[in-house]
Amino acid sequence: MVFMSMKDLEPEYFSIHGIRYHIRIVNGFTNNSSLPLVIWCSSQDGDIGGRALQEGDDFSWDTGVSFWTSAPAFSCTMKWDGTRKKFQAFQVDRDRSRCGLSRKCFWLVKEDGFYISYDEYNWVKDFSWS
Template sequence: VKSPKGNHISIFFSMFTEIIMVMLFICSQALQQNKEPTYLIRPFTRITIQNNNEYLLGVHCKSKDDDIGFRSLKKGEKYSYKFHINFPNSTLFFCRFSRGLINKGVFDLYVVDRDYNRCTKCLWKAEKDGLYGNGEFPKLALVFFKWIK
């Protein structure tokens, strides 16, 4: 003769097992559909901006979550910041460039889809005609943005 208490424990463990199995199935399906890399420990990515112009270059960088702040770069001066790629693989950093009151443009300096396999140390060089992005991996290295003024 089974006791009612033993029957409740059996039902509880049966439901618990079913819930775990459903959760594992859902997670495995989600991982199979995700085409981006999903590492638990993600390395830092570093963005470096170098001004190669004769004028003082204003740079203000942001993401959706972080405002890196404004910097003025003299010729040859570099400015760097680092970050981790977020979990849903949607990290985006953009920067506004200016020469005094003249807006030179706003450009996406890091986009996961474009840059994840291109660089973890991304170097952007501000030149006379625009912004050149170089990565560690030569075949995917060069990205170019033309100044708007």
């Protein structure tokens, strides 16, 4: 059984076009002040952009999931110290339950890998750099 709070019914989460999700990727490195984490993200609709993230910086965006069309998937390429990793930052079929009722998908990128959370407190390592 799924319980929803009143916050889950607020207009910012729903629209006449579907459900909104918020995706946020944070540089969680502990000592890379001289070497940024570079990120570039896109969907099948095109590039959404990117930037160089210093410690604690983030890159985020919102997306709507339509009731009538296929949901967008977003992939991001991360580059750090000559290492490059491409991953699916958001895919509605996979992340519908992982992002929780708040529909917020948080990624924390650290030296040992990529962590996901729905609340920015409980982190689960999803995969490593290699």
